[in-house]
Amino acid sequence: MKILLLGGSTKPGTTEYHFTQALRNLGHEVKTLCYADNLTRTRYDLIRFTLESPMRRIGLNTSFMNLFRRTILETLKKWRPDLCLIVKGEFLSKQMLEEIHEYCNIPLYDTDVPRFILKTGSLIEILLSTHLQEALDYIDLIATPSKKCVQIYQKLGARKAVHIPFACNPQMHYVPLREKKLKTVLFAGALYPRRTKILRELIKRRLPIMIYTGSKIQSKLLNKWVRKPVWGRKFALLHNISRIGLNIHIESDLTWKANMRTFEIPASGTLLLTDNTEVVKEYFIPRKEIETWDTFDELIEKIDYYLSLSLEDILSMIENGQKRAIKEHTYGHRMMRLIESLKIRAA
Incomplete structure (x- = not known):
């Protein structure tokens, strides 16, 4: 199977690195596109701060991400993967997910959701839930290391949610x-x-x-x-x-x-x-x-x-x-x- 993996970094020790190695060991052909792989530490910290802020997570975009988006779309057109595995996904807007989904299935592995759903009823949670619900329209499977989050995703309207813990390599x-x-x-x-x-x-x-x-x-x-x-x-x-x-x-x-x-x-x-x-x-x-x-x-x-x-x-x-x-x-x-x-x- 041809799998395009999108994430933050394939530096050894990251989730993206472990997923890539495991999939290749299972016989799959894997290409990776990770926005931080060629960035300086200062540039990476700045972009990561922007991406992980609550306002970014409700759909705001950046010029850097627009460039990354074009790279993703070019790869999808040329390589035609069977699926696009997204790790965490803090860099993807609803528009980007919609464009990717036109080419292949999308499983998302979200590592950090519990940190954003701890205080129920807050304005930020409502905004995040709304953005996530919109994103779930284009996600075929959402996987989470938290068993409790499976039910949360289901309530938000996920097509399919599964518990997949972290592991060792x-x-x-x-x-x-x-x-x-x-x-x-x-x-x-x-x-x-x-x-x-x-x-x-x-x-x-x-x-x-x-x-x-x-x-x-x-x-x-x-x-x-x-x-x-x-x-x-x-x-x-x-x-x-x-x-x-x-x-x-x-x-x-x-x-x-x-x-x-x-x-x-x-x-x-x-x-x-x-x-x-x-x-x-x-x-x-x-x-x-x-x-x-x-x-x-x-x-x-x-x-x-x-x-x-x-x-x-x-x-x-x-x-x-x-x-x-x-x-x-x-x-x-x-x-x-x-x-x-x-x-x-x-x-």
Whole structure:
């Protein structure tokens, strides 16, 4: 099958990158058009801010997006794909979706919807819902990593909505188990308020934590412990040499979806220590494949406990988590479900 993938960036570690690799591994021919791939960081940040503002999401356009639109239409005319897979879709207006739909089916994978539907009844939510309802007229399938959002999309009028969680990419994240590991806790990711608060407290307790982030650091305490951000294979290798991989969901994800690290950390061959949510329990068994925490005091207690054990004592849990991730939670599994949900037979 010929698939045109539209997104923000195919940089290693992004959802777009993982989808592309998985689809090609499944035998599909994939072309990607991502608006940020050839932009400087400053230009990218400026455009992303414009695209992700509420006003952009109710249909405003930019000159940059008009240029991107022409590139999309030229590719559709020349290449004639069987479907156009859109990741997130913050860059697409109703007009662009209508034009794309004249050429092929459109599945949309929306990663961030929960953040925009948390406060019901607000003016912004009404505007977003109206814009989304209009967009759904041209979307054949909408997929979401949040099971709760399936019902929301259905109420908004989606033709078909399915739950497709994030996953791991074995080619990037799988690393064989090590016989030796550093007695360290590793956190890699953006420093949202909840994460910053928790990490500050861990540092105050003088725990052996390594923090990798690209976020701007306002705290002098945190600044001494922070290292440059890591993605892709380096993300997996650094987790592999650490005893514990710490996962802290951002506030708006807690009850909505399991984030990417929920699957990437176990695949890398280290112990996943993550916030205890019902969402996470859908994918892994606590105390057998991963470990969870409810309160900050419990987090401290479990870090101390697992660092005090020998690696042999926790190796079976790490191995179980890795096996589960590779066996059931890869992007290959997710893309097969997406294609099957569209009911389009692969060429």
